[in-house]
Amino acid sequence: MTAELVRGQNHPLTQTRLTIRISAGAPVLAGATLGDENGTVHGTGRVAHPGAPALPGVEVSRQAAAEHRLSVDLGALPEDVHRVDVFLALPTGAGAPSRFGAVAAPHTAVEGPDGTELACYTLTGLDGETAVLALELYRRQAAWKVRAVGQGYAAGLTALLAGHGLREAADLTAAVQEAAAHGPSGAVPTPPTPPSPHAAPARETSARAPQDTSATVPHDASAAAARETSASAPYDTRPPGPADAPASRTAGPTPPYAAQPPEPAPPYDARSPYDTQASGTPPRDPGARIDYTHPGRRPQGTPPPASAPADDRPAQPVAGDAAGWSMEERLYNQVWGMFEDLARTTAAYRSAVEFADARLQTELDQALADPRGRLGAAGDAAREAAHARRTQLVDQAWAVLDRDLAQLTAESEVVEPALPPAYARWDNPVWHGFRMPTEPPMALRLGDLHLPESVPLRIPMLVRLPLERGLWLDSGAAAASDGFPDSAELRHLALEAAVALAARLLAVHPAGDFAVQVIDPAGAGAAAFAPLARTGVLAAPPATGAAGVTEVLERLTRRVDLVQMAVRGGAPGSLPADVDPARQLLIVNDFPHGFDDRAVTRLRYLADEGPDVGVHLLMVADREDAAAYGPLLDPLWRSLMRLTPVSDDHFADPWVGHAWTYEPALVPAGSQIVHHVLTEVAKALTKHR
Amino acid sequence: MSVNLSKGQAISLEKKDGATLTAVRMGLGWQAAKRRGLFGSRTREIDLDASAVLFAEKQPVDVVFFRHLVSDDGSVRHTGDNLVGGVGQGGDDESILVDLQRVPVHIDQIVFTVNSFTGQTFQEVQNAFCRLVDETNGQELARYTLDGGGDYTAQIMAKVHRAGSGWTMTAIGTPANGRTFQDLMPAILPHL
Numbered sequence: 045m046t047a048e049l050v051r052g053q054n055h056p057l058t059q060t061r062l063t064i065r066i067s068a069g070a071p072v073l074a075g076a077t078l079g080d081e082n083g084t085v086h087g088t089g090r091v092a093h094p095g096a097p098a099l100p101g102v103e104v105s106r107q108a109a110a111e112h113r114l115s116v117d118l119g120a121l122p123e124d125v126h127r128v129d130v131f132l133a134l135p136t137g138a139g140a141p142s143r144f145g146a147v148a149a150p151h152t153a154v155e156g157p158d159g160t161e162l163a164c165y166t167l168t169g170l171d172g173e174t175a176v177l178a179l180e181l182y183r184r185q186a187a188w189k190v191r192a193v194g195q196g197y198a199a200g201l202t203a204l205l206a207g208h209g210l211r212e213a214a215d216l217t218a219a220v221q222e223a224a225a226h227g228p229s230g231a232v233p234t235p236p237t238p239p240s241p242h243a244a245p246a247r248e249t250s251a252r253a254p255q256d257t258s259a260t261v262p263h264d265a266s267a268a269a270a271r272e273t274s275a276s277a278p279y280d281t282r283p284p285g286p287a288d289a290p291a292s293r294t295a296g297p298t299p300p301y302a303a304q305p306p307e308p309a310p311p312y313d314a315r316s317p318y319d320t321q322a323s324g325t326p327p328r329d330p331g332a333r334i335d336y337t338h339p340g341r342r343p344q345g346t347p348p349p350a351s352a353p354a355d356d357r358p359a360q361p362v363a364g365d366a367a368g369w370s371m372e373e374r375l376y377n378q379v380w381g382m383f384e385d386l387a388r389t390t391a392a393y394r395s396a397v398e399f400a401d402a403r404l405q406t407e408l409d410q411a412l413a414d415p416r417g418r419l420g421a422a423g424d425a426a427r428e429a430a431h432a433r434r435t436q437l438v439d440q441a442w443a444v445l446d447r448d449l450a451q452l453t454a455e456s457e458v459v460e461p462a463l464p465p466a467y468a469r470w471d472n473p474v475w476h477g478f479r480m481p482t483e484p485p486m487a488l489r490l491g492d493l494h495l496p497e498s499v500p501l502r503i504p505m506l507v508r509l510p511l512e513r514g515l516w517l518d519s520g521a522a523a524a525s526d527g528f529p530d531s532a533e534l535r536h537l538a539l540e541a542a543v544a545l546a547a548r549l550l551a552v553h554p555a556g557d558f559a560v561q562v563i564d565p566a567g568a569g570a571a572a573f574a575p576l577a578r579t580g581v582l583a584a585p586p587a588t589g590a591a592g593v594t595e596v597l598e599r600l601t602r603r604v605d606l607v608q609m610a611v612r613g614g615a616p617g618s619l620p621a622d623v624d625p626a627r628q629l630l631i632v633n634d635f636p637h638g639f640d641d642r643a644v645t646r647l648r649y650l651a652d653e654g655p656d657v658g659v660h661l662l663m664v665a666d667r668e669d670a671a672a673y674g675p676l677l678d679p680l681w682r683s684l685m686r687l688t689p690v691s692d693d694h695f696a697d698p699w700v701g702h703a704w705t706y707e708p709a710l711v712p713a714g715s716q717i718v719h720h721v722l723t724e725v726a727k728a729l730t731k732h733r
Numbered sequence: 734m735s736v737n738l739s740k741g742q743a744i745s746l747e748k749k750d751g752a753t754l755t756a757v758r759m760g761l762g763w764q765a766a767k768r769r770g771l772f773g774s775r776t777r778e779i780d781l782d783a784s785a786v787l788f789a790e791k792q793p794v795d796v797v798f799f800r801h802l803v804s805d806d807g808s809v810r811h812t813g814d815n816l817v818g819g820v821g822q823g824g825d826d827e828s829i830l831v832d833l834q835r836v837p838v839h840i841d842q843i844v845f846t847v848n849s850f851t852g853q854t855f856q857e858v859q860n861a862f863c864r865l866v867d868e869t870n871g872q873e874l875a876r877y878t879l880d881g882g883g884d885y886t887a888q889i890m891a892k893v894h895r896a897g898s899g900w901t902m903t904a905i906g907t908p909a910n911g912r913t914f915q916d917l918m919p920a921i922l923p924h925l
Contacts, residue, residue, distance in 0.1 A: 130894060267810065384807070385807070388803075388806050388807030389806070389807070389835075391805040391806050391807075392805070392806030392807075392808070392835070392837035392838075393837075395794060395795070395805065395837055395839070396789075396837050396838050396839040399789045399790075399792070399794065399839045400839065402792075403790065437838060437839055440838040441837065441838050442840070444837070444838060480781070699803070699807075701806045
């Protein structure tokens with residue numbers, strides 16, 4: 045029974061002779077340090093690395109490779125060794141990956157002497173690190189355990205070794221890299237395979253092959269020979285990158301199946317390794333499970349690894365770490381969880397600061413009220429003490445807030461890249477691989493929210509679909525405070541935000557499930573609506589003039605009425621053929637231009653009755669323009685969710701009621717992404733019709 | 734090991750290995766009123782309510798009770814109002830969870846109270862208790878039994894307060910009268 049460890053988890057080891065297998069997507073160096081009870085390593089002689097591969101009880105490989113087998117004999121370790129830390133590092137040299145984030149997540153497995161896997165651990169979530177502490181074997185009350193550590197070091201192996209108390213860390217790092225670059229090949233402890241005449245030389249080749257791709261100059265004669273052998277192999281022409289080359293398939297003359305590792309492919313590894321080779325991806329050792337998925341982006345449906353609390357350190361955040369039936373729902377809940385946590389932690393901070401200020405005031409008043417202390421040193425001291433007490437409390441509160449913000453920021457960093465299109469910012473790469481969905485999303489990102497205490501941390505503002513209320517993009521001057529654009533610019537921005545929103549709604553619904561209508565009475569928004577009109581995603585060109593307004597409103601009113609009747613009659617599917625069953629978004633620009641009283645009444649009817657039967661309103665309007673109606677339209681404005689084209693703090697969270705600053709989800713300047721996405725939508729629509 | 738607290742007794746909320754507690758739960762349980770005769774729906778149900786008041790240097794800052802289930806900072810959570818009580822066999826009918834690590838830095842005391850919302854005095858309530866549980870492992874740290882109570886409708890149960898780097902719990906057990914925690918404020922203040 046293999047225990048799949050998560051970061052921080054430990055697992056008891058009952059056997060003393062162990063093999064630690066490491067598979068990474070690219071050649072890496074592996075080593076181990078032998079530490080005392082405190083983890084301190086006494087001298088470079090206690091580090092097993094490619095330059096000193098064999099120490100009592102530990103043996104590591106002599107060079108960088110994508111596959112390692114470290115032998116550990118816990119019984120043969122010196123008495124004073126209580127900890128064996130297994131580390132990985134990236135080799136230096138041209139062509140080698142510069143950070144762990146660029147290679148597949150390394151997988152480690154601890155095996156017993158008979159080859160049974162006892163525990164395994166995949167080091168996900170690495171990014172800019174070049175060295176990582178993978179596993180820790182430690183002695184606790186005469187029993188050995190293994191712990192999944194996964195602690196990366198951006199500053200590299202030197203920092204890792206220095207962290208173990210090695211003063212010679214820099215020299216040792218240099219020695220390790222040197223040894224790895226020049227080490228003789230063929231030192232990989234091999235699995236007990238019946239040797240085939242071809243396999244043995246081929247394996248030597250393989251040990252060298254990854255180094256060829258990383259453009260390390262071969263040093264000795266055997267390496268040169270190996271190079272010759274591998275000249276016919278496809279690897280020399282391969283660009284440097286993941287180079288996991290099991291021996292048997294490297295050299296030309298070797299029969300492809302000769303030295304297949306003995307362990308059978310795990311049952312869940314459905315793909316044949318030979319297929320993957322044919323399709324150009326690096327060949328896979330069928331026994332090794334290499335995680336090619338980006339640590340931050342997991343396919344839908346697979347449960348995310350539980351983020352078990354580590355012993356001391358806070359758990360590494362994982363995208364989708366929330367309850368839910370699907371990845372989408374989990375991410376939705378996670379985002380709302382982050383929203384609540386940020387609201388609450390900020391509430392704690394504000395409450396503490398408020399209290400500190402109130403206490404300061406009281407204490408200053410007291411100091412002032414005391415006639416002895418009003419003048420002179422005693423009074424000054426009292427005031428000073430009061431200020432110091434305030435500062436101390438505020439600093440404490442700030443430290444707590446800072447800690448929480450760091451955790452939430454780290455979470456945001458893994459969650460943002462994992463978001464599906466409906467939740468993602470427009471600059472998220474997920475839009476570049478955009479394909480029409482087959483299911484409508486459960487929620488939509490309307491923009492970002494943040495608090496003044498934590499400006500860089502943006503919480504996606506996700507609202508459930510179908511929208512329960514209409515939306516109102518406020519182009520009025522009230523939305524802008526000082527220093528913001530003038531009214532014409534605001535109108536333009538509001539239109540842009542509305543178009544981005546409409547494009548997003550179109551893109552995240554399956555083809556034919558969502559339609560957009562535009563009322564632009566004076567044609568003032570023609571330029572802004574061009575992306576929608578040009579790509580052909582609109583059912584009809586924007587309606588202009590009073591007649592156009594009336595026609596669209598009449599049609600939608602009829603639709604609402606018919607659908608309501610059908611629903612009431614218990615037959616929601618039976619609509620006349622000329623009624624579009626798709627959800628409708630009506631964008632109204634320049635309200636109330638072109639609207640007569642009858643049209644205004646119709647619009648209010650749509651705002652009230654529409655959302656339940658699939659007709660949604662998106663107004664781009666300045667409330668001042670409709671001032672002539674007096675208070676009559678106030679209920680309309682109140683019934684709409686107000687969005688602003690520029691940052692504005694008018695949203696309150698449901699828990700504490702902070703004022704959150706909203707920012708619309710705008711397309712980055714100069715980006716063609718909306719055009720690209722709308723073109724896809726139009727293509728799908730054509731097919732659908 | 735659970736400690737049966739007596740009035741005024743204080744226990745330090747430290748684990749045996751010296752680590753401080755991170756999360757505790759204040760559980761309140763009582764036995765529902767006996768059903769009466771034919772028209773069972775007219776049983777006079779007993780509704781006890783647990784509340785927690787957060788203090789910063791004797792200033793009430795926040796309160797968690799059945800109408801405000803989570804403190805603004807999220808550190809104290811009420812799991813919901815129970816209007817009738819349970820079987821009275823040790824199960825908690827209302828719980829308040831305190832995440833001690835997340836309690837804001839200026840909050841130094843949290844006082845737990847119990848009120849009889851429906852007005853019965855504790856003489857009429859059977860098998861009522863309040864207990865403090867280490868939420869991380871479900872172990873009961875302290876238990877305080879309410880029965881044998883007199884002619885009053887509320888009780889200030891206990892407080893947890895900062896002591897050094899950790900927290901200490903003190904059993905208070907003072908009777909008071911009131912429908913909700915607001916009525917108890919004057920009675921709480923002497924115990925801060």
